[in-house]
Amino acid sequence: MKPVKLKLTAFGPYRDSEEINFEDLEGNRLFVISGSTGSGKTSIFDGICFALYGSASGSDRSEPKNLRSDFAKDSVHTSAELTFEVHGTTYRILRQMSHVKKGNKSATGERYEFFELTDAGEKPCVERQIVSELNRRIEEILGLTFSQFNQIVMLPQGEFRKLLTSETDNKEAILRKIFRTEPYRLVAERLKHKKEEAQDRFKAQQMLYKEQVQAIAGSLPQRESALFEVFAQGDFQRSQLLAGLEGEIRHYESESIGLQERYQQSYDFHNKKMAEFHEAKGWNGRFDELEAKKRHLQELEEQLPAVKEWEQQVTAADQAGMITGLEEQVLDLVANERQKREELRRAETAEQKAQEMKRQAQQVKDEEENRHEQRQAAQQALIRLIDMEAGVKELEQQRAAVQQLEKAAIHARTALQRTDEQAASAEQQLAQTKSFIQQLEERLEQFDEKRDRQNRLAEQQRVLAEYLRLEQKLEGLAEQSAGNQANFEQAQKAYQTMEHDWFANQAALLASNLHDGEACPVCGSLDHPAKQLGSSAAVDQQAMEQAKQVLAQSEQKFRKTEAEQAAVHEQAAVKREELDDMSIAAAQASAQLETIRAEQHSLTGELEQLQSDKEQLRKRKATFVEMEDQLSRLKKQQAEAQHSTQEKRSAHESAQAVLESKLTSIPEALRDLGSLRTETAKAQETKDRLEAAWQRAQDALQKAERQVSEAAVSLRHSKQSVQELQEKRAHAESRFEEALVKSAFATKEAYQQAKLEASRYEELKTQIERYRQDRHTTERQTAELESALDGRGRIDVSDAEQALAELKADYEQALAELNTSNDYKKKAQAFFDEVSDASAKEAAAEAEFARIVDLYDTIRGQNDVKLSFERYLQIEYLEQILEAANERLKHLSNGQFHLTRSDRQEARGKQSGLGLDVYDAYTGQTRDVKTMSGGEKFNASLCLALGMADVIQSFEGNVSIETMFIDEGFGSLDEESLNKAIETLVDLQKSGRMIGVISHVQELKAAIPAILEVEKTKEGISQTRFQLK
Known part of the structure; x- marks a missing residue:
């Protein structure tokens, strides 16, 4: 990057617009910026940094609002406009700050511009002229972040010495920003989360094992066995627990075999008696069926007269049906004859009307024939x-x-x-x-910033909510633990009292059988001076077992609550550490959560709108x-x-x-097409009307003649039809009378009564057939039952039902005991499998947790050399910087000094590896760089900055560092060191770099041919001008 023109408006001591044209240097690449204290020399550097990155050059002036000139008019906005060149391309960038004008409540005037200058004009470099777009594009074009720019291009007053003399943590932050090693630091953060997840999984497996042990003690019935002897020990190995479970499995397998035999015998005997009972009930049922059949047969006999009457009605109906067809034929012919006589009457009337219509049509035709001339016109x-x-x-x-x-x-x-x-x-x-x-x-412009803020708030809200949930759960567990502890102590006290009474009763029982001279079965003594004669409260074995089970259950609940409380407490401690990392006080978590929620709610609304x-x-x-x-x-x-x-x-x-x-x-009369067509239509209508009347008269006459002919034919046909039907009707009546005489009916009335409707006829036939089938079936079944029951009698089964109920209860009891034993065996097997699986998973989780912890400690620097993974990479960059810096420092110090990386470990467990020492060839010793004098530090810092520039150029590839600005530092050099420093700067400008130096040193001003003079007027306003020698 090489500056071409800088324009500052209402910026620092520059009240109005101050323009610095670097082309006025006329080829001089090395110049001094000179002026009195407070005149605005550093403001030039600030203006360049602000135009490019939106911030001042020094960390003590990081707030851009402080850059506004105190002398500026209220109507003038503070801005910095820089024209610069990169890789032969010229750009113009403008940043204008907003401020609150008098009478306004909010700031106005903020403006940003970034253009590429071409022969055709200005071409936008960004899609939107906003801060985020400008910052991103500037870093792409320059290839440098703001931190890199301030370390190798813009060396503010006191800033570029930080890399030399700062603490190792500060060096780490500087190198992180410059060489972008943040992702490697985040590797440790990700491993930390993985470690916490692995630790949670390991603890969950441990908790699962404890819960399984407690479940075993409460699920299997207590008895004298290896398993419950293991439980009685309190502290036992998993192999002992598994061996005890195997013993329980074998015990219930053996018990199930005996119970299975008992159940099968009871079940088979019950089934045998059940078969005999059902056989007896079957014979008794057949006797009941025989009696029912006989009763039904008697009912059928009583229905026989009515059935015979139905049969007579059906026979008479069959005979009447033989002559019904002749009667229906006569009736049809009578109806047809009546219809044809009516048609004859209508035909005679139609013939008369047709003759009248023919006469009228002839008359009309004659009249129309006389209008021939009218039709022609x-x-x-x-x-x-x-x-x-x-x-x-x-x-x-x-x-x-x-x-x-x-x-x-x-x-x-x-x-x-x-x-x-x-x-x-x-x-x-x-x-x-x-x-x-x-x-x-x-x-x-505020979108990206607000979205980042929302993401940070979301993470804080998640951690706070989880921490408060865990704290609330801890309160509930504490209360629950106190109650379970009280129950456990109460059950323990009750069991101890009962146990004491049990031992006292046993002692009294032994004492009652002791006689002088006989050995005690407990201690072997022949003397019995203090026998236990009295007895305590009566306690039996079952009560003791119940009290012991209650004690075990209450202890299980108490221990489970304690374990859960410890786990939750540890989780809460982890979340508290996360809150500390976020600078959030855990004591105010609830209030902080509400505040964050309110802010996030507000941000959500703003982001949705944005x-x-x-x-x-x-x-x-x-x-x-x-x-x-x-x-x-x-x-x-x-x-x-x-x-x-x-x-x-x-x-x-x-x-x-x-x-x-x-x-x-x-x-004029013929110009209107509408009027002409109206007259034409009228003429056409007249012609058509006359011709139509003539045609209608002709058609009417022809139609009337056809109707007269058709009416005559219809009349002759009707007369012939009536005569034929009269003959057919007489013949049909004769045949019907003859058939009636030959039938079995005495009179015509008897014939009419014998006829039945079709539905009634079918109903009677169906009832007769159903009766015959029912009687035949009942008679056959009765005979079969009498033959089967011949020689047998009824069996009394009342006592057998009671015996069967008792046998059923016996085999069901045996089945319940068998199922219980099988359930206990399944539970023991399931517990064995679960404990085995849980043990394997716990071992795997423990191994994974240990592996991740080891890797996490190595990456974050908890190792012998106190060196993190990120620092390990930063050391490589630092070694390259030192190598490049020492080449120049050797010349500046006449071979006296050589910078080296210190191997000493920092105090109080801090990360090491980035400390700097200087080897002094005059003394032959290595010492801390902080012991160097001011001039020596300046030379070393300058060499480090130049070395860093070399490394970054090789690291970034596309970065072209054509400019360097240095603020102060030369006043601490002696004459020889100053001359060597000037030689170094001259060598740099010979390589093509433009170098600007802020200095009050007269020797430096005298040695450099170009000076940018900054003058302050009496009013405090500054102005600039170039002086060339």
Whole structure:
């Protein structure tokens, strides 16, 4: 980066606009910035840094608002504008700060510009002229962050010595910013989270094992076995627990075999008795069925008379059905004869009407035939009018063409006016949209900052909420633990009392069988001076076992609560450490959480609005491009509309002249095509009416003649049909009477009564058939049952039911005991599998936890050399910087000094590896760089800065460091060191770098040919000018 022009407005001591044109150096790349104290020399450096990165050059002036001039007018905004060159491309960047003007409540005037200067003009370097976009693009173009720029290009007063003399932690921060080693530090953070997760998994497996042990003691019944002897020990190995569970499995397997045999015997005996019982009930049921069949057979016998009567009705109906067809034939013929007589009457009437219509039609035809001359006149009049239509139609078309051209001319003028209005409106909307886009871009400058803040708040909220939850859980567990402890102590006291009474009773029982001279079965003594004669409260073995089980359960609950309380307490401690890292006091966690929630809620609303603004900005930009295109199209349409309007006006005037010429050649009465067509239509109507009347008269006569002929034929046919039906009816009546005489019916009335409706007839036949089938089936089943039961009698089964109930209860009891034993075996097997699996998982979790802890401690520097992974990488960069720096320091110090990296470890366990020592060739000793004199430190710091510039250039690749600014430091050098420093600067400027130095040293000003003089007026306002020798 090489500065071309710097313009400062209301900046520091520069009240108005101060412009520094570095092209005035006229090829001199080395110059001194000179002036009195407070004149504004450092402000020049601040202006360059502020224009590029938005911050001043020194850490003590990091707040940009402090850069505003105290002398500036309220209407003038503070800004820094820098024109600079990188890789042959020239850029212009402007940063203008906002401030609160008098009478306003909020700051205004903030503005940012970043353009590439080309021969065609200025080209935007960013899509949006906002802070975040400018900062990102500047780092891309320069290839340097602000920290890197301040270490190798802009060396502020006292700042560039930090790398030499600062503590190792500060060096780490400087190198982290410059060489971007932050990701390697985050590796340790990620490993820390992995360690915590592995530790939680390991503790969870330990807690699971404890819960499994407690579950075993409460799930299996206590008995004298290896498992419960292990529990009684209190402290035992997992192998002992697994061996005890295997013993329980074998015990219940053996017990299940005996219970299975007992259950099978009881079940088989019950089934045998059940089969005998059901067989007896089956024979008794067949006796009941025989009695029911006999009763049903008697009911069928009582229904027999009614069935016989139904059979007689069906027989009579069958006989009547044989002559019913003849009767129906007679009735059909009578009805047909009546119908044909009516048709005969209608045919006679129709024949009379047809004769009358023929007479009337003949009369009309004669009248129309006499109008022949009238029809001829109408035909001639119509032909004349039709011949006139062609000329009038052509005149009408010309008139319509003139009207159409007139409308087109009017439409073109309207379209032109509308296009003018649309173009004006589009220009106004384009200006409004551009203004709105600028407002949105200004609002969106805070988007990235607010989103980062929201993410940090979300993480803080998560940790706070988890910490408060754990604290609340601890309070509940503490209360629960106190209650469980009280219950445990109470159960322990009750068990101890019962145990004491039990031992006292046992002692009294032994004492009752002791006799003088006989050995005591407990101690073997022959003397019994103090026998236990009295007895305590009676305690049996079952009560002792119950009390012991209650004690074990209460202890299990108490120990489980204690373990859970310890685990939660440790989790809370971890979260408390995280809060400490976030600088949040755990004692005020609740209040902090509410504050963070409120701020996050506010930020969420703001970000939602900003996100909406962001989307709206994207849409508005797209709309802006479309509006520009639309305006361009409207301008083009505007020109086309003007041309079209002129053409249509000329066409209308020409057509109007042709129309007026044709009007002179046509009589006025015939000019209207509508009137002519009306008269033509009337003539056509008259002609058509006369011809139609003549045609109708002819058609009517022909129709009447046809109707007379048809009526005569119809009359003859009707008379013949009536005669034929009379003969058929008489023959049918004769056949019916003959069949009735031959039938079994005495009279016609008897025949009518015997007829049945079809539904009734089918119903009677169905009932008769059902009766016959039911009787036959019942008789057959009764005979079969009598044959099967011959020689048998009923069996009494009342006592068998009670015996079966007792047998069922016996085998169900055996089954319940078998299932209980199998359940205990399954539980023991399940516990064995779970404990084995949990042990394996706990061992795996412990190994994983140890591996991650070891890796985490190595990465974060908890090792023998107190060196983290990030510092290990930073050391490589530092070694390269020292190598490049020593090449120049050797010349500046006449070979006296050589910078080296110190291997000493920092005190109080701090990270090591970045300390600097200096080897003094005059003394042959190595010492801390802080022991160097001021001039020596300046030389060493200058060499370090130059060495860092060399390393960064090789590290970044595309970085071109063409400029260096140094603020003070030369006053501490002696004459020889100053001369060597000047030689170094001259060598640097010979390599193509522009170097600016702030100094009061006269020797330096005398040795350098170009001076930027900064003068302060009496009013405190500064001005600048270049002096060339």
